[in-house]
Amino acid sequence: MKLLLSNCGILASGEGGFEYIPRGFLGIDGKSIDYIGEKKPEGYERERDMTGTMLIPGLINAHTHTPMTLLRGVGSGLTLQEWLFDKIFPLEDRLTPEDVRAGSELALLEMLSTGTTSFTDMYMMPEETVEAVLGSGMKANICRPVQCFDENERPEDNLRIRQSLELFDRYNGAGEGRVLIDFCVHAEYTCKPRAVAYYADLLRERGGNLHIHMSETKKEHSECVERYGMTPAEWFDSLGAFGSDAFAAHCVWVTEGDMELMARRGVSAVHCPTSNMKLGSGFAPLRRMMDLGINVALGTDGAASNNNLNMLEELHLASVIHNGYACDPTAVKPAETVKMATVNGARVQRRADTGQLRVGMRADIAAIDTTAPHMTPNIDPLALLCYSAQGPDVRMTMVDGKILYEDGKFLTLDAERIISAARERALRLTGK
């Protein structure tokens, strides 16, 4: 079945970067894009008039914790310690598989309605998230985070390592490749070296893709240096964790040496600007990471610390805050942050066939309404996308050529049931 999207702006990718077509046609054959151009092509059975929208590559949220969407708004304005220990941890301790499923489903609704087509998740009971994703038509890289608090524990006995491998064996490549399973060490401060070294061996054997939290806060970074005489990046590297593909969320406090190491080892960084601002973590050295050639993607982090999963907002913050911090309006350019939110995220997910609008790529697409007052005039489409577009401006979200969201309606998910279940569970959990 061939489908033509007609009469819309198209943020296409060419050899030299983005190439904007103010009014064009995008053809889809099955799951993939087979035409992009200004002239109307022949041979499409179905045609959809997309006048008044701009097609962009589906956004890729490269670091989040979808089940925490249930905890949106919990403990705002607390210190990180109070927030985690007094609010989040006790609540998480009570989460059932049904809660995890409800939180993930709510997150899928939010992401689809704000133009995200694929996300990378880290949370417990990940089977629930996998099943939600499989039913939704979205793409996701999911993992079971490994932790180990006891240095006497034999790594072979670590329950979470076992669960991580089981998850991989059971689900990697599920849904015709829509679900990929990553490996994951939660963070340096939650895992003993012996477990990491053992897990890293398995990772290299299998050619895995490792998801970690790294140097998010100054405290975390410097306590690692005190503990081991190494930065978190050096510590992970010393244990062999960077011997296969790896990507590190946050990277706020990475040193020059850490960044050189990441560049050398091909470790990607996932920048989470809203979370870093809201939780007071600080400013990641975004410009420097990019200048050293590190692949930097963009993530929302969880809704408990953001408080949303809106990649257009992340794009906005990444595009402006570093200019402010460096007192330089040229520090970060729209074309750079749009790549972070799309093709760089695809690389973190090891998906070579998404993140760009280009013939041969998967039809993972978001359509942004450009008719509203706040999107007028459209003089510079990249600037419009970074600085002006809002999550609810997304009119349509498509994955593998299939429309999953359009004009407020979800085509694969029962939004009414999910929202009401999420509300109920959230109220029960927080006792409100």
Place this chain on the structure above:
Amino acid sequence: MKLLLSNCGILASGEGGFEYIPRGFLGIDGKSIDYIGEKKPEGYERERDMTGTMLIPGLINAHTHTPMTLLRGVGSGLTLQEWLFDKIFPLEDRLTPEDVRAGSELALLEMLSTGTTSFTDMYMMPEETVEAVLGSGMKANICRPVQCFDENERPEDNLRIRQSLELFDRYNGAGEGRVLIDFCVHAEYTCKPRAVAYYADLLRERGGNLHIHMSETKKEHSECVERYGMTPAEWFDSLGAFGSDAFAAHCVWVTEGDMELMARRGVSAVHCPTSNMKLGSGFAPLRRMMDLGINVALGTDGAASNNNLNMLEELHLASVIHNGYACDPTAVKPAETVKMATVNGARVQRRADTGQLRVGMRADIAAIDTTAPHMTPNIDPLALLCYSAQGPDVRMTMVDGKILYEDGKFLTLDAERIISAARERALRLTGK
């Protein structure tokens, strides 16, 4: 005619601050609020079911340049000098009164559709903006900025001072008080002291309200110190400009002494976080200003440097960036930034009867949709407003009890004509 808004969340103001009613009723008699409560009152001729929304005080944009909305997206990613001198100034030089009117009208659409009920504007040909506001039903404080580049010019001969006074005489209090005329000195670097001193005398005589740009960039601040041996705040004060009400946009580089002076003289600050970030101006000392008791309001600045007029986005940035900069998640609290965007802005506008939902205040109200996935669950309404709500979530905007915007429709403005005219004029101006 009495109108009842029913079955909605209400962010009311009580003696101790905000008081949230999860499901209540707000009654309006003519232009003013006459009931807020959980029980349904009698005696309202009309009733409107607002289920699924949260009523908040209409947002007050305390510093903008509405005609520049026509230039949204011009010169993104340039240095401030290139942006101003190569892009903005040559374009502004070609602006006609019709362009100014078209830009202001586009701005009104954007502000109404994102919950703003009143704004404070600074631009040339302000009569055009005044007339647009009068026809729209919105509220605005408008001024004719005074500049003087020739120290030999007799202040009595300064065209702009004359225009400023004429504007005041002609329009102050127009539209039953919806339009107020402010006095304005554009900035220290665009005005000779003799003109400021003369104008400040007039200001004090008339009990005026002075709008200025102050210490926006480090360069501006330190060049003033070099030129006069005084900071911009000290310079304005030395010329008598703080002898009546005054408010200063930006205040990024104000010193401790400047802030003490502002507190002593009752000078308000208008924080413009997005513009300060995007243009690389820096971080205003928001926490310190608040701690010293300075009234701090919130503004978008112009759409050419933002790139929108969305106060919910401003609220978001003000709520998160200072935590990041101070590495302290408790630096700025939602209740503080919501006040900045509402009642503190009303004070900058010298409007004692707006900015709060409270019996006796004007019915200047925005209704935010709380049914979308990204607004679920509603555990903490202030956090939801600061961190999760998006401009397009605004369902209804009301000024003086009159609905001006509802569900994508503008009731006093011809949106189709305005948007198409703005597009045409923007394309002609930028030669695209």
